[in-house]
Amino acid sequence: MLRFYARTRDHIIASEEGLTYHPHTGNPFSILWSQIADLRPHALRNRYDVVDHQGQRLLKISYELEKIDDLVSIIRKNLQNTTADKHLTYHLKRPGGTILLWILPLFLVQMPSTGFTPRTTFLLLLLPLGAAWALFYEIRRITLDSQGLTIEYLLRRTRLSFNDVQGVKLEGPQGWHTIRIQRNGLKLFKFSWRGDESSMIWKTTEDTWRAFLSEKQTKV
Numbered sequence: 001m002l003r004f005y006a007r008t009r010d011h012i013i014a015s016e017e018g019l020t021y022h023p024h025t026g027n028p029f030s031i032l033w034s035q036i037a038d039l040r041p042h043a044l045r046n047r048y049d050v051v052d053h054q055g056q057r058l059l060k061i062s063y064e065l066e067k068i069d070d071l072v073s074i075i076r077k078n079l080q081n082t083t084a085d086k087h088l089t090y091h092l093k094r095p096g097g098t099i100l101l102w103i104l105p106l107f108l109v110q111m112p113s114t115g116f117t118p119r120t121t122f123l124l125l126l127l128p129l130g131a132a133w134a135l136f137y138e139i140r141r142i143t144l145d146s147q148g149l150t151i152e153y154l155l156r157r158t159r160l161s162f163n164d165v166q167g168v169k170l171e172g173p174q175g176w177h178t179i180r181i182q183r184n185g186l187k188l189f190k191f192s193w194r195g196d197e198s199s200m201i202w203k204t205t206e207d208t209w210r211a212f213l214s215e216k217q218t219k220v
Contacts, residue, residue, distance in 0.1 A: 010065065014074045019050070021059055031058050033078050041091045043098050048072065063093065069196060087145040088208075090201055094194070097134025097154065104131065139191055142201060144208055149181075151191065160189060162212040170202040177202070 013020045018032040037053040050059040065071065080088045104127060134154065141152040148161040160181060167182040177198035180190045193201060 010062070012061065012065065012071060014071060019059065019075070033082070036075070036079065039072065039075050039079065039091070041093050043094045050075070073200070085145050087143050088204060089144075090142045090193075090197060092138075092140055092193075095134075095138055095140055097130075097138035100130050100134050139193070144201075144205060146208065146212060149205065158189075162209050165209050168202060168206040168209055170199060179205070181205075 010021065010023045013022065018030055018035070020028055020030045022028040031050065035052050035058060036050055037055075038051050040049045040051060041047075042049060046063045048061040048063070049057045050061065052058050061068070061071070076088060076090070080086055136153055136155055138153060139151055140154055143150040143152070148159060148163075148165075151158040151160065160183070164183040164186055165181055166184050169180045169182070170177050171180060172178040172192070176192060176194055178190055178192045179198065179202050180188060182188055192198075
Protein backbone atom coordinates (compact mmCIF):
# COMPACT_ATOMS: atom_id res chain seq x y z
CA MET A 1 0.00 0.00 0.00
CA LEU A 2 2.85 2.37 0.82
CA ARG A 3 4.52 1.64 -2.54
CA PHE A 4 1.21 2.21 -4.34
CA TYR A 5 0.65 5.53 -2.54
CA ALA A 6 4.20 6.69 -3.30
CA ARG A 7 3.80 5.81 -6.99
CA THR A 8 0.69 7.98 -7.28
CA ARG A 9 2.82 10.96 -6.23
CA ASP A 10 5.35 10.45 -9.02
CA HIS A 11 5.14 12.42 -12.23
CA ILE A 12 6.20 11.92 -15.85
CA ILE A 13 7.32 14.49 -18.40
CA ALA A 14 6.78 13.79 -22.10
CA SER A 15 9.09 15.56 -24.56
CA GLU A 16 10.10 15.22 -28.21
CA GLU A 17 12.81 12.75 -27.18
CA GLY A 18 10.75 10.50 -24.92
CA LEU A 19 9.53 10.11 -21.35
CA THR A 20 11.28 11.23 -18.17
CA TYR A 21 10.03 9.60 -14.98
CA HIS A 22 10.40 11.59 -11.76
CA PRO A 23 9.76 9.29 -8.79
CA HIS A 24 8.66 10.69 -5.44
CA THR A 25 11.96 9.46 -4.02
CA GLY A 26 15.10 8.67 -5.98
CA ASN A 27 16.62 9.92 -9.22
CA PRO A 28 14.68 10.53 -12.44
CA PHE A 29 15.37 8.42 -15.53
CA SER A 30 14.51 8.78 -19.21
CA ILE A 31 13.23 6.49 -21.97
CA LEU A 32 13.49 7.30 -25.68
CA TRP A 33 10.44 6.98 -27.91
CA SER A 34 12.41 4.57 -30.10
CA GLN A 35 12.73 2.18 -27.15
CA ILE A 36 8.96 1.95 -26.57
CA ALA A 37 7.06 -0.80 -28.41
CA ASP A 38 3.77 -1.06 -26.52
CA LEU A 39 1.62 0.19 -23.66
CA ARG A 40 -0.08 -2.66 -21.77
CA PRO A 41 -2.81 -2.18 -19.16
CA HIS A 42 -2.98 -4.32 -16.01
CA ALA A 43 -6.41 -3.93 -14.46
CA LEU A 44 -5.72 -5.95 -11.31
CA ARG A 45 -2.47 -4.09 -10.69
CA ASN A 46 -4.03 -0.72 -11.49
CA ARG A 47 -1.29 0.34 -13.86
CA TYR A 48 0.13 0.44 -17.39
CA ASP A 49 3.40 -1.22 -18.34
CA VAL A 50 5.57 0.49 -20.95
CA VAL A 51 7.48 -2.29 -22.72
CA ASP A 52 10.32 -2.43 -25.23
CA HIS A 53 10.61 -4.39 -28.49
CA GLN A 54 11.69 -7.53 -26.60
CA GLY A 55 8.63 -7.35 -24.35
CA GLN A 56 10.61 -6.24 -21.32
CA ARG A 57 9.01 -3.70 -18.99
CA LEU A 58 10.66 -0.29 -19.06
CA LEU A 59 8.28 1.65 -16.85
CA LYS A 60 5.22 1.29 -14.61
CA ILE A 61 2.57 4.01 -14.85
CA SER A 62 -0.11 4.05 -12.15
CA TYR A 63 -3.70 4.67 -13.23
CA GLU A 64 -3.90 7.19 -10.39
CA LEU A 65 -1.27 9.56 -11.78
CA GLU A 66 -2.55 13.06 -12.42
CA LYS A 67 -3.62 13.59 -16.06
CA ILE A 68 -3.03 9.92 -16.86
CA ASP A 69 -5.40 10.00 -19.84
CA ASP A 70 -3.46 12.88 -21.44
CA LEU A 71 -0.20 11.02 -20.94
CA VAL A 72 -1.59 7.80 -22.42
CA SER A 73 -2.87 9.76 -25.42
CA ILE A 74 0.63 11.16 -26.04
CA ILE A 75 2.25 7.73 -25.75
CA ARG A 76 -0.38 6.19 -28.04
CA LYS A 77 0.18 8.91 -30.67
CA ASN A 78 3.94 8.38 -30.64
CA LEU A 79 3.46 4.62 -30.95
CA GLN A 80 1.21 5.27 -33.95
CA ASN A 81 3.92 7.30 -35.68
CA THR A 82 6.44 4.45 -35.36
CA THR A 83 4.27 1.77 -36.97
CA ALA A 84 4.41 1.05 -40.70
CA ASP A 85 0.64 1.23 -41.19
CA LYS A 86 0.17 4.10 -38.68
CA HIS A 87 -2.35 2.12 -36.65
CA LEU A 88 -3.75 3.47 -33.41
CA THR A 89 -4.60 1.16 -30.50
CA TYR A 90 -6.99 1.71 -27.58
CA HIS A 91 -6.93 -0.64 -24.59
CA LEU A 92 -9.74 -1.05 -22.08
CA LYS A 93 -8.15 0.16 -18.87
CA ARG A 94 -10.32 -1.73 -16.38
CA PRO A 95 -12.02 -4.75 -18.02
CA GLY A 96 -14.71 -5.94 -15.66
CA GLY A 97 -14.73 -9.35 -17.31
CA THR A 98 -11.11 -10.00 -16.35
CA ILE A 99 -11.88 -9.14 -12.74
CA LEU A 100 -14.90 -11.45 -12.85
CA LEU A 101 -12.80 -14.34 -14.14
CA TRP A 102 -10.29 -13.81 -11.33
CA ILE A 103 -13.00 -13.69 -8.67
CA LEU A 104 -14.82 -16.75 -10.03
CA PRO A 105 -12.46 -19.39 -8.50
CA LEU A 106 -12.69 -17.67 -5.10
CA PHE A 107 -16.47 -17.84 -5.24
CA LEU A 108 -16.43 -21.54 -6.19
CA VAL A 109 -13.96 -22.39 -3.41
CA GLN A 110 -16.22 -20.97 -0.70
CA MET A 111 -19.36 -22.66 -2.04
CA PRO A 112 -19.00 -25.83 0.15
CA SER A 113 -18.87 -23.73 3.33
CA THR A 114 -21.76 -21.38 2.48
CA GLY A 115 -24.08 -23.99 0.96
CA PHE A 116 -26.81 -23.43 -1.61
CA THR A 117 -28.58 -20.40 -0.25
CA PRO A 118 -30.96 -18.50 -2.58
CA ARG A 119 -28.27 -15.89 -3.08
CA THR A 120 -25.45 -18.32 -3.94
CA THR A 121 -27.77 -20.35 -6.17
CA PHE A 122 -28.72 -17.20 -8.11
CA LEU A 123 -25.07 -16.23 -8.48
CA LEU A 124 -24.17 -19.74 -9.57
CA LEU A 125 -26.76 -19.55 -12.34
CA LEU A 126 -25.34 -16.21 -13.51
CA LEU A 127 -21.73 -17.42 -13.61
CA PRO A 128 -21.89 -19.08 -17.07
CA LEU A 129 -23.45 -15.94 -18.54
CA GLY A 130 -20.86 -13.71 -16.90
CA ALA A 131 -18.00 -15.92 -18.05
CA ALA A 132 -19.34 -16.02 -21.64
CA TRP A 133 -19.66 -12.23 -21.66
CA ALA A 134 -16.12 -11.81 -20.34
CA LEU A 135 -14.66 -14.23 -22.90
CA PHE A 136 -16.60 -13.34 -26.05
CA TYR A 137 -18.38 -9.97 -25.70
CA GLU A 138 -16.28 -7.59 -23.60
CA ILE A 139 -14.06 -5.53 -25.88
CA ARG A 140 -10.44 -5.58 -24.74
CA ARG A 141 -8.73 -3.62 -27.51
CA ILE A 142 -9.60 -1.52 -30.56
CA THR A 143 -7.04 -1.08 -33.34
CA LEU A 144 -7.70 1.63 -35.91
CA ASP A 145 -5.78 1.80 -39.20
CA SER A 146 -6.26 3.50 -42.56
CA GLN A 147 -8.50 0.69 -43.88
CA GLY A 148 -10.78 -0.02 -40.92
CA LEU A 149 -11.09 -1.17 -37.31
CA THR A 150 -10.21 -4.40 -35.55
CA ILE A 151 -12.30 -5.06 -32.44
CA GLU A 152 -10.62 -7.60 -30.15
CA TYR A 153 -12.27 -9.62 -27.41
CA LEU A 154 -10.56 -12.13 -25.16
CA LEU A 155 -11.25 -15.13 -27.44
CA ARG A 156 -12.30 -13.58 -30.76
CA ARG A 157 -11.94 -10.55 -32.99
CA THR A 158 -14.08 -8.64 -35.51
CA ARG A 159 -12.84 -6.67 -38.52
CA LEU A 160 -14.78 -3.68 -39.87
CA SER A 161 -13.68 -2.37 -43.25
CA PHE A 162 -14.16 1.31 -44.08
CA ASN A 163 -15.48 0.16 -47.47
CA ASP A 164 -18.67 -0.90 -45.69
CA VAL A 165 -19.02 2.08 -43.32
CA GLN A 166 -21.70 4.69 -43.97
CA GLY A 167 -21.46 6.71 -40.78
CA VAL A 168 -20.02 6.88 -37.27
CA LYS A 169 -22.09 8.32 -34.42
CA LEU A 170 -21.60 8.85 -30.69
CA GLU A 171 -24.52 8.46 -28.31
CA GLY A 172 -25.17 8.06 -24.60
CA PRO A 173 -24.36 9.83 -21.32
CA GLN A 174 -20.97 11.26 -20.41
CA GLY A 175 -18.60 8.53 -19.22
CA TRP A 176 -20.50 5.67 -20.89
CA HIS A 177 -20.84 6.44 -24.58
CA THR A 178 -22.06 4.11 -27.31
CA ILE A 179 -20.35 4.28 -30.69
CA ARG A 180 -22.64 3.30 -33.58
CA ILE A 181 -21.10 2.33 -36.92
CA GLN A 182 -23.59 2.20 -39.79
CA ARG A 183 -22.64 -0.23 -42.56
CA ASN A 184 -23.84 -0.60 -46.13
CA GLY A 185 -26.04 -3.68 -46.42
CA LEU A 186 -24.80 -5.02 -43.08
CA LYS A 187 -26.11 -4.99 -39.53
CA LEU A 188 -25.45 -1.90 -37.44
CA PHE A 189 -22.36 -2.42 -35.29
CA LYS A 190 -22.33 -0.70 -31.92
CA PHE A 191 -20.24 -0.92 -28.80
CA SER A 192 -19.94 0.90 -25.49
CA TRP A 193 -16.75 2.24 -23.94
CA ARG A 194 -16.28 3.55 -20.42
CA GLY A 195 -14.50 6.81 -19.66
CA ASP A 196 -13.56 9.92 -21.58
CA GLU A 197 -11.70 7.90 -24.24
CA SER A 198 -15.01 6.99 -25.88
CA SER A 199 -15.34 10.42 -27.48
CA MET A 200 -11.70 10.20 -28.62
CA ILE A 201 -12.30 6.79 -30.22
CA TRP A 202 -15.37 8.15 -32.01
CA LYS A 203 -13.52 11.23 -33.25
CA THR A 204 -10.44 9.38 -34.52
CA THR A 205 -12.61 6.70 -36.15
CA GLU A 206 -14.73 9.27 -37.96
CA ASP A 207 -11.69 11.30 -39.06
CA THR A 208 -9.86 8.19 -40.33
CA TRP A 209 -12.98 6.98 -42.16
CA ARG A 210 -13.44 10.36 -43.86
CA ALA A 211 -9.76 10.40 -44.82
CA PHE A 212 -10.25 6.94 -46.34
CA LEU A 213 -13.23 8.18 -48.38
CA SER A 214 -11.31 11.24 -49.54
CA GLU A 215 -8.33 9.15 -50.67
CA LYS A 216 -10.66 6.69 -52.41
CA GLN A 217 -12.39 9.50 -54.35
CA THR A 218 -9.01 10.98 -55.29
CA LYS A 219 -7.86 7.66 -56.78
CA VAL A 220 -11.05 7.41 -58.81
